[in-house]
Amino acid sequence: MTWDEDKAHTAPVSFLPFIGLLIAVLSSWPLFIPAFDLSLVALFMLLTCVLLTGAFHEDGFMDSLDGLIGGVDPKQRLTIMKDSRLGSYAAIGIWFLLAMKWLLLTKLLSLFNSPYIIILLWSGVHILARMTPIFIMQKFSYVSVGQSKAHNMIGQLTVGEWVLVFIPTLSLSLVTFYGYAWYLSVFLWVLSALLSWLFGCYFNAKIQGFNGDTLGASEQMSELVLLFTFSYVFLLIKLIFFTLLINT
Secondary structure, eight states: OOTTSSSOOOOGGGGHHHHHHHHHHHTTGGGGOTTOOHHHHHHHHHHHHHHHHTTHHHHHHHHHHHHHHHOSSHHHHHHHHHOOSOOHHHHHHHHHHHHHHHHHHHHHHHHOSOHHHHHHHHHHHHHHHHHHHHHHHHHSOBOOSSOOSGGGGOOOOOHHHHHHHHHHHHHHHHHHHTTTOHHHHHHHHHHHHHHHHHHHHHHHHHHSSBOHHHHHHHHHHHHHHHHHIIIIIHHHHHHHHHHHHHHO
8 A cells, every 4th residue: 555545544743742752752772771971972862763653754855945045046955855966055064053053952861860861851752743743734735846756645634634643742731840840841832833834834925835954954943943042041940940939
């Protein structure tokens, strides 16, 4: 069976959050190696993610940088994204992306002593980051030049498929924030929706929609924003919370 056959099947994108959860758990093994310092743990966690996904999203991020920045009109931008050669925008962009993710993950590791808390937060990053392309698919139009394998895998989700999408997110929210800080969970949901809208609007302005490469780019940028959120915004909220407790 192929995805272009006229048969009922569950949209594969419905399982993206589950894939994110699996990748987060499998890439957490360096947390249990006592000989590794924090920077090395972060490095091997990121490397494991790249190996598990085959740099699928990173490749889309690089193609998007070359096309969206280097092209002058939607058609040329889409054509550049189809080119397998690596441009200067992609080379510079992927270096900064990975460096920033490594620094932010190292910072996050320094905030918590428990590897299990890190696994929960790391899972949140990968689950929520994969929600971004799903939201973009539902709101904006798919565009491409020539034939595309991704086209047949993209469509409007049914109610049952939306349930599949939200199961990992809801489960993680209950485990991580239940009875402690439910408002942080709501904040993350709003942040994910906002990122989807912002990225979608930008892609729509550049190529009049989205394609597979831009979906990968949105996932990577969402990971970066979520890592920053967990590393700094949550720390700020924690400091404000304890300051209010002390003053009352």
